[in-house]
Amino acid sequence: MVFDRPIGQNQGVAFPIAEAYIEMAAANLMRWRACALFDGKQPCGAEANMAKHLAAKVSWEAANVCLQTHGGFGFACDYDIERKFRETRLYQVAPISTNMVFSYIAEHVLGLPRSF
Numbered sequence: 001m002v003f004d005r006p007i008g009q010n011q012g013v014a015f016p017i018a019e020a021y022i023e024m025a026a027a028n029l030m031r032w033r034a035c036a037l038f039d040g041k042q043p044c045g046a047e048a049n050m051a052k053h054l055a056a057k058v059s060w061e062a063a064n065v066c067l068q069t070h071g072g073f074g075f076a077c078d079y080d081i082e083r084k085f086r087e088t089r090l091y092q093v094a095p096i097s098t099n100m101v102f103s104y105i106a107e108h109v110l111g112l113p114r115s116f
C-alpha cells in the first residue's frame with residue numbers, strides 16, 4: 001500500500017503488468033501450436049523456435065516490469081525478484097540463443113540465404 005491504496009490502482013503501474021500478461025498469453029498460444037503440431041507428427045521447427053523466442057523475450061520483459069513495480073525491494077534478495085530477473089535473462093542464451101532462432105527462421109521459414 002502506498003498513499004493508502006494498492007499500487008496496482010495506478011495505471012502507470014497496472015498497464016505494464018497488463019502488457020506483460022498479454023504478451024505472455026500470445027507466447028503461450030505459440031507454445032501450444034508447436035505442441036499440437038508435434039503431437040500430430042507435423043513439422044514444428046518454426047513454431048517451436050518462435051515459441052521459444054517469444055517466451056524468452058516476454059519472460060524477460062515481465063521480469064523487468066516486476067522489478068520496476070517492486071522498486072528498491074526488487075533488489076533485496078529476500079524477495080527473490082532479482083534472482084528471477086537474472087534467471088529469465090538466461091533464456092535468451094540457453095538452451096539456444098536468440099540469434100540461433102533468428103537464423104533458423106531466416107533460413108528455413110523465410111528462405112533467405114545462409115550467412116556462412
Ligand SMILES: Cc1cc2nc3c(=O)[nH]c(=O)nc-3n(C[C@H](O)[C@H](O)[C@H](O)COP(=O)(O)OP(=O)(O)OC[C@H]3O[C@@H](n4cnc5c(N)ncnc54)[C@H](O)[C@@H]3O)c2cc1C
Pocket residue numbers: 090093094095096097098099100103
Ligand atoms: C545455466 C545453463 C545451463 C545449461 N545447461 C545445459 C545442459 O543441461 N545441457 C547442455 O547441453 N547445455 C547446457 N547449457 C549450454 C547452452 O545450451 C549454451 O550455453 C547455449 O546453447 C548457447 O551456446 P554457447 O554458450 O556456446 O554460446 P554461443 O553459441 O557461442 O553464443 C554466444 C553469442 O554468439 C551468438 N552467436 C552464436 N552463433 C551465432 C551465429 N551463427 N550467428 C549469429 N550469432 C551467433 C549468440 O547469439 C550469442 O550472442 C547451459 C547453459 C547455461 C547458461
